[in-house]
Amino acid sequence: MPEADRDLLVAAAWLHDIGYAPELRDTGFHPLDGARHLESLGAPARLVRLVAHHSGAVYEAEQRGLSAELAVYEREDSPVLDALILADMTTGPAxxxxxxxxxxxxxxxxxxxxxxxxxxxxxxxxxxxxxxxxTLDRMAHQPM
Structure with missing residues (x-):
């Protein structure tokens, strides 16, 4: 991960599921609810977009009929989003x-x-x- 993106990745990893908080529930779709909450707090736009699109959120938005609402937040296809997906898809709920x-x-x-x-x-x-x-390939090819 480029050094300039490391803090962003850590923040996104910590905050990606914030939309599960009952007091933030609006649509019931946690990536969207979390992104909207962070946006309302003035969080950096890139962080908001990463939370909105973590772990293939576009697929669930389609299932829930919320594709247009999620599309307000542009998805970045980047090493940062890939690494966030790796973190989420290799860590269990506990x-x-x-x-x-x-x-x-x-x-x-x-x-x-x-x-x-x-x-x-x-x-x-x-x-x-x-x-x-x-992400695993990028990690394997990084000099130590």
Whole structure:
């Protein structure tokens, strides 16, 4: 990760699920609710966009009929978003460390087949796996 983006990545990792907070719930779609809250606080636009688009949010927005609302926040296809996806897709809900496939399977077990999350994660799996692979490749090729 370029040094200039490291603090942004850490902030996005800490804040990406803030939209789950009951007092911030508006649409019930946590990436959008979190992004809107951060935007209302004057958070940097790039941080807001990363929270809005973490972990393939576009797939779940489609399932929920919220694509237009999410599209207000431009998605950046970047090493920072890829690294945020890696962090989210290798960490369980209680902070457990998982490999990618185990984490995806854990999500699919937690959410009922046919639910928005189950459907979205199933569709997003190739996109998420590619982001994780790109990040691991970048990490493997960085000089120590």
């Amino acid at each position: 902070g457990q460390s998982f490999d990618f496939d185990t984490r995806i399977d854990e999500i699919l077990v937690r959410y009922e087949p046919g639910s928005e999350v189950h459907n979205a994660i199933s569709k997003a799996r190739p996109y998420l796996k590619a982001a994780v692979s790109r």
